Amino acid sequence: MREFAKNLKRVVIKVGSSSITHENGDINLRKIFDLCWQLSDAKNHGYEVVLVSSGAIAAGSKRLNLKDRPNTxxxxxxxxxxxxxxxxxTYNRILGEFSYHGAQILLTKHIETDELMLTNAKNAFKELFNLNVIPIINENDTISTFEIKFGDNDTLSAIVSRIIDADLLVLLSDIDGLYTCDPRENSDAELxxxxDTITEEIKSCAQGTNSKVGTGGMVTKISAANLCMEKGIDVVLANGKDMKIIKDILEGKEIGTYFRSKKND
Structure with missing residues (x-):
């Protein structure tokens, strides 16, 4: 059992676009139902849970009948x-079946540097936890500009983890974890x-994503892990193909890649 499972209380779970949409961009209702079931079950277990969800641009593109992902x-x-x-x-409708409510929070990168915004965000999260609500986070794409964008939800999930003093960040992607090289291109790749430490060798293992609907790649996931590890937050990178994996991760089973923070020393 991994160390974090012994005293786990507050968890951030990040799902990428490829984990909750079909390849054509439509929302994958089965996957979101399974995700909401896992989030609700985690709440029933006593965990404080935050979801960082990608998928808004992909879902909107489909509804606007755009053939390709927007490039402006x-x-x-x-x-x-x-x-x-x-x-x-969709999230609220499904969470309601399990007697929980979701709360939408849209953030920009100003949250890192603006003390008032940071304080307000911390207070909002605290009250939402007290009210037994599941915060659902995304970047405020509609008002963000290039200079203030996180650029990917891996980084956003790390910042949120730091804001709320999370114990664990779970990054769910379309790959089983960090490999020595890209397993889709090299059969010799090893998980x-x-x-324990983000070294240059670890960084060299990173490869870009091949997903048609996502924006992040392995580089951003390693960067997010580093942001968390330096604040004593553990990170697990795993495949979100089956959302039941969330329960196994929270129980400390050896799944995916475990980025172990210094707090465990």
């Missing part, structure tokens, strides 16, 4: 505005089960 800032913002509504409606 304005079109991305428009697609996000449409898709965010669809995503939250790295444990990482």
């Amino acid at each position: 800032t304005a079109l991305k913002q428009a697609a996000s505005a449409v898709g965010q509504v669809a995503l939250m409606n 790295i089960k444990n990482v």
Whole structure:
């Protein structure tokens, strides 16, 4: 059993676009139902849970009948505005079946440097936890500009983990974890089960994503892990193909790649 499972209380779970949408961009209702079931079960277990969810631009693009992912800032913002509504409606409808409510929080990178915004965010999270609500986070794409964008939800999930003093960040992607090289291109690739320090060798293992609907790659996941590890937050990178994996991860089973923070020393 991994160390974090012994005293786990507050968890951030990040799902990428490829984990909750079909390849054509439509929302994958079965996957979101399974995700909400896992989140609700984690709440029933006593964990405080935050979800960082991608998928707004992908979902909006489909609803706007766009053939390809938007390649201009304005079109991305428009697609996000449409898709965010669809995503939250879906999350809330399904969470309601398990007697929980979701709360939408949209953040920009100013949250890192603006003390008032940071304080307000911390207070909001605290009250939502007290009210037994599940915060659902995304970047505020509609008003963000290039200079203030996180650029990917891996980084956003790490920042949220730091804001709320999470014990664990779970990054769910379309790959089983960090490999020595890209397993989709090299059959000799080996899964790295444990990482204690982000070295240059670890960084060299990173490869870009091949997903048509996502924006992040392994580089951003390693960067997110580093942001968390330096604050004593553990990270697990695993495959979100089957959302039941969340329960196994929270129980400390050796799944995916475990980025072990210094707090465990």
